[in-house]
Amino acid sequence: MRKLTIGQVIINCIVGLFALSCLLPFVLVVITSFASERSITMKGYSFFPSEWSLEAYRVMFGPASSVPRSYAVTITATVIGTFLAVLITYGAGYTLANKQCKYRNGLALYFFITMVFSAGMVPWYMISKAIHAYDNIWALIIPSLMFSPFNMFLVRNYAKGIPDSLNESARMDGAGDVRIAFQIYFPLCMPALATITLFYAIGYWNNYFNAVMLINNQKLFPLQMLLFKIQSEIRMMSQLLQGVSVNPPKESFKMATSVVTMGPIILLYPFLQRYFIKGIVMGAVKG
Amino acid sequence: MSSTPTVSSITSIKSSKPKKKVRFYKEIWDHKFLYFLALPAILYTFIYGYLTMPYMIIAFQNYNYKKGLRSDFIGLKNFRFFFNSTWAWTVTRNTVVLNFLFIIIGSICAILMALLLNEVKQKRFLKVSQSTMLFPFFISWVIVSYMLEGMLNTETGMLNRMIEALGGQRISFYTQPKYWYPILIILRIWKNTGYSSIIYLAAITGIDEEIYEAAYIDGATRWQRIRYVTLPLLLPTVCILTLMDIGRIFYGDFGMFYAIIRDNGSLMPVAEVIDTYVYRTFKLTGDPGVSMAIGLYQSIVGFILVFGSNWITRKLYPEGALF
Numbered sequence: 001m002r003k004l005t006i007g008q009v010i011i012n013c014i015v016g017l018f019a020l021s022c023l024l025p026f027v028l029v030v031i032t033s034f035a036s037e038r039s040i041t042m043k044g045y046s047f048f049p050s051e052w053s054l055e056a057y058r059v060m061f062g063p064a065s066s067v068p069r070s071y072a073v074t075i076t077a078t079v080i081g082t083f084l085a086v087l088i089t090y091g092a093g094y095t096l097a098n099k100q101c102k103y104r105n106g107l108a109l110y111f112f113i114t115m116v117f118s119a120g121m122v123p124w125y126m127i128s129k130a131i132h133a134y135d136n137i138w139a140l141i142i143p144s145l146m147f148s149p150f151n152m153f154l155v156r157n158y159a160k161g162i163p164d165s166l167n168e169s170a171r172m173d174g175a176g177d178v179r180i181a182f183q184i185y186f187p188l189c190m191p192a193l194a195t196i197t198l199f200y201a202i203g204y205w206n207n208y209f210n211a212v213m214l215i216n217n218q219k220l221f222p223l224q225m226l227l228f229k230i231q232s233e234i235r236m237m238s239q240l241l242q243g244v245s246v247n248p249p250k251e252s253f254k255m256a257t258s259v260v261t262m263g264p265i266i267l268l269y270p271f272l273q274r275y276f277i278k279g280i281v282m283g284a285v286k287g
Numbered sequence: 288m289s290s291t292p293t294v295s296s297i298t299s300i301k302s303s304k305p306k307k308k309v310r311f312y313k314e315i316w317d318h319k320f321l322y323f324l325a326l327p328a329i330l331y332t333f334i335y336g337y338l339t340m341p342y343m344i345i346a347f348q349n350y351n352y353k354k355g356l357r358s359d360f361i362g363l364k365n366f367r368f369f370f371n372s373t374w375a376w377t378v379t380r381n382t383v384v385l386n387f388l389f390i391i392i393g394s395i396c397a398i399l400m401a402l403l404l405n406e407v408k409q410k411r412f413l414k415v416s417q418s419t420m421l422f423p424f425f426i427s428w429v430i431v432s433y434m435l436e437g438m439l440n441t442e443t444g445m446l447n448r449m450i451e452a453l454g455g456q457r458i459s460f461y462t463q464p465k466y467w468y469p470i471l472i473i474l475r476i477w478k479n480t481g482y483s484s485i486i487y488l489a490a491i492t493g494i495d496e497e498i499y500e501a502a503y504i505d506g507a508t509r510w511q512r513i514r515y516v517t518l519p520l521l522l523p524t525v526c527i528l529t530l531m532d533i534g535r536i537f538y539g540d541f542g543m544f545y546a547i548i549r550d551n552g553s554l555m556p557v558a559e560v561i562d563t564y565v566y567r568t569f570k571l572t573g574d575p576g577v578s579m580a581i582g583l584y585q586s587i588v589g590f591i592l593v594f595g596s597n598w599i600t601r602k603l604y605p606e607g608a609l610f
Contacts, residue, residue, distance in 0.1 A: 015404060015407060015416050016412075018400065018416075019415070019420050021477070022477065023419050023422065025423075025434040025437070025438075026422070026426075028445070029430075029434060029437065032437065041442075041443070044440075044443040044447070045437040045448075046445065088327040088328050091325055092327075092328035094321075095321045095324050098321055100318055100321065101321045102314050103314065107325065110329070110332065111328070111332055112610075114332050114335075114336030114337070116594075117586060117590050119342060119583070120582030120583070121562070121565050121578065121582060122345065122565075122569060122575045122579045123338075123340075123342035123343070123579075124339060126342060126575070127334060127335065127338060127339060131334070144335070146331060149332070177320040177321075181320075206427035206542075208542070209541060224427050227433070228429045228546065231429070231432065232549045251443065254433060255433070261430060262426060265426070269418075269422070269425070270418075272425070273422075276421065280482065281485065281486065
């Protein structure tokens with residue numbers, strides 16, 4: 001057993017305390033989602049509610065609830081969107097890393113310019129409307145989220161590290177363009193691709209801006225938008241809870257909705273963070 | 288003698304013009320598969336990046352949905368409307384000051400945390416605390432706003448209950464602007480420190496171990512090693528990361544501010560940023576002209592800031608420059 005110096009103990013304490021402060025709010029949300037409405041009005045938000053209840057979850061998964069539908073919307077947008085985004089990003093990243101592509105530097109500049117200059121919200125809205133990404137599922141998939149030059153440069157930088165001789169020898173062995181791009185380079189780029197998959201998936205899952213701007217139909221609200229509306233409009237809340245019971249579980253319902261919204265992220269977290277830490281480090285390398 | 292190369296270079300340019308075009312098509316045709324792979328991204332960037340630029344003339348028009356981009360020009364009226372209102376100063380100040388504080392306090396916290404994490408010797412503890420710190424980064428601002436309300440709500444908020452239990456008066460946070468600069472900064476740091484400290488920690492662990500050994504042999508204390516080895520070698524990373532943020536100092540984080548503040552009018556004087564204001568003008572008035580004018584003001588100043596900060600860094604410290 002190595003001896004701990006006093007300095008080390010203090011350092012560990014500070015680090016531990018900050019880590020704890022990052023964790024506790026989540027614990028509070030989970031606990032409150034299981035607290036009864038009466039307990040919340042009496043004791044407020046607390047780690048030790050006086051009375052437990054599953055009412056909020058019962059309501060949420062009940063027949064009148066729109067949470068399951070929003071869940072389906074979010075999952076659809078996330079899965080389709082992430083798939084397309086990774087494909088598009090890999091295509092561009094692979095091309096820009098390939099020395100045979102003579103215009104690769106010109107293309108890199110073409111993408112880079114849009115990273116430092118954007119005309120803002122109004123044209124974005126009008127273009128989305130013009131391409132009919134408005135009030136349908138594509139509004140949650142296409143605008144803003146489907147391609148990020150930042151992720152593309154991450155893939156390019158990674159693919160650049162793969163020696164050219166591989167490309168040449170594969171060609172010598174008779175591999176075609178498609179095979180080289182998707183069966184040889186694609187698996188080799190896996191670490192970078194895993195990272196951008198995460199970036200995109202988290203982006204889609206947490207996005208509510210597209211819904212705020214482009215979705216009017218309540219049936220197409222993704223989870224985050226539903227949460228946002230419950231919080232900001234009392235009308236929405238009572239509409240969701242109407243006819244449920246005499247004393248609807250308002251506060252715990254909000255928390256329970258947050259819990260199911262965070263659910264997949266919490267479940268996948270151990271896996272996510274491993275790739276994420278690698279990916280962040282990779283992205284930080286100047287390109 | 289001196290004129291000969293000029294003449295020949297002119298003729299060579301002239302004669303190479305048609306050739307260049309042919310070469311361009313030949314290059315595309317020879318590597319058609321490569322360009323085909325990049326095509327979706329090129330098109331997407333064209334639509335959402337370059338095609339947005341013509342829309343900027345809306346800022347100078349009295350926009351009419353029937354006429355579209357051929358609406359009547361009204362000069363700088365839209366800009367005057369914005370800059371004559373008190374909001375112009377308020378939203379600019381909030382955006383710049385808050386972003387500035389986010390950058391300064393955020394980087395200091397992240398660097399400190401990275402230095403601390405670097406001193407942690409228990410591998411297990413390091414891993415667990417690092418992944419716990421990263422957790423808030425994955426959560427949407429909407430959920431963060433729920434947590435915040437769980438803390439600050441006047442009736443049920445945990446913090447208010449604690450204040451009451453200690454014999455104090457409940458504070459109505461959501462109606463008093465004076466608390467919100469600190470609250471927003473704390474939220475930002477809480478959410479992002481885990482993420483940025485990972486980048487800094489990676490840079491620290493990338494420092495050559497021999498330098499530390501040499502410093503140790505020369506009798507440097509731990510503090511001196513941090514001060515004279517770690518921090519100077521960390522500087523390029525700090526520059527690159529801060530530079531990116533300074534370039535974006537004119538852009539408020541819409542996702543954050545709109546989720547936390549929503550349409551709470553009493554907090555707008557301190558928490559309305561340019562992006563949320565553009566959105567509100569657009570949604571409430573339905574007139575894209577003024578919103579576009581504000582957006583254009585934001586884009587142009589933002590653009591100047593990116594290049595300005597990069598230029599300064601390149602002068603002072605070439606390794607830190609972005610391009």
